[in-house]
Amino acid sequence: MINSLENILEWYIESGVDETVGDIPFSLEKKAVEPQAGAPVTASSRQATTNLAQATIAARQSSRETAEKARNLDELKELVKSFDGCSLKLTATNTVFGYGSEKAKIMFIGEAPGADEDRIGKPFVGRSGQLLDKMLAAIGIKREDCFISNVLPWRPPGNRTPTDSEKAVCLPFLKKQIELVSPEYIFILGGSAANSLFDNMEPISKLRGRWLEYKTENGKIIKVLASFHPAYLLRNAGQKAKAWSDFLRLKKNIC
8 A cells, every 4th residue: 555655755756656746746755655544545646646546547458358359369459449548559650450360370579669650550660679680580580470569559749658557558469469479489579568568677697598388368388488589689789699699599499
């Protein structure tokens, strides 16, 4: 239970709130937030937090129910395009749904669309996608034989880091894609995507380099590898050798 304004502030930050309305939104002085024994918490900030939390919970429930309706990828794509429970859709140009073979043996998952993906409406078509294509070609895998998606189907404004609530609302759509494609392997691109799928906070440096397992809603166990996101590799060329070893590990297992 959130019972202090310090906790409320922390909750706001984790949820992506970066603006307040009013000259003095709240005070962080502990004496101002200690309620008397048995007295209910009635601060307006608590009410605002409760409303925001309830809205997030409702949106997550709505996305789960929406995803469950889909019997195939085409139906899911249309349901995601018509979903209005995530504010990212308001600033995005396109809904960037997963793309590729519906019976892919390998599924690649990133965090969110970038500017090029938002403009074109397909995942990994910009510089990051070009690097991914080269790495796939180097191990003899054709992009068209894979299925490529993101945790988020909408681009965050300015490519900012998605909030936990945004990822939570969109995650059921990704999980349904995994269930419908039913790949044998998942290759996760970047720590944020890995944290979302596995619901943890492990850095990618600890997650990569070993096989993990993901269990779908219908009980299927899928082998998972996590590695660096191509966008990160473009900024940190020194890490490409580690990513290359991850791709070679994938190739060795599927051959």
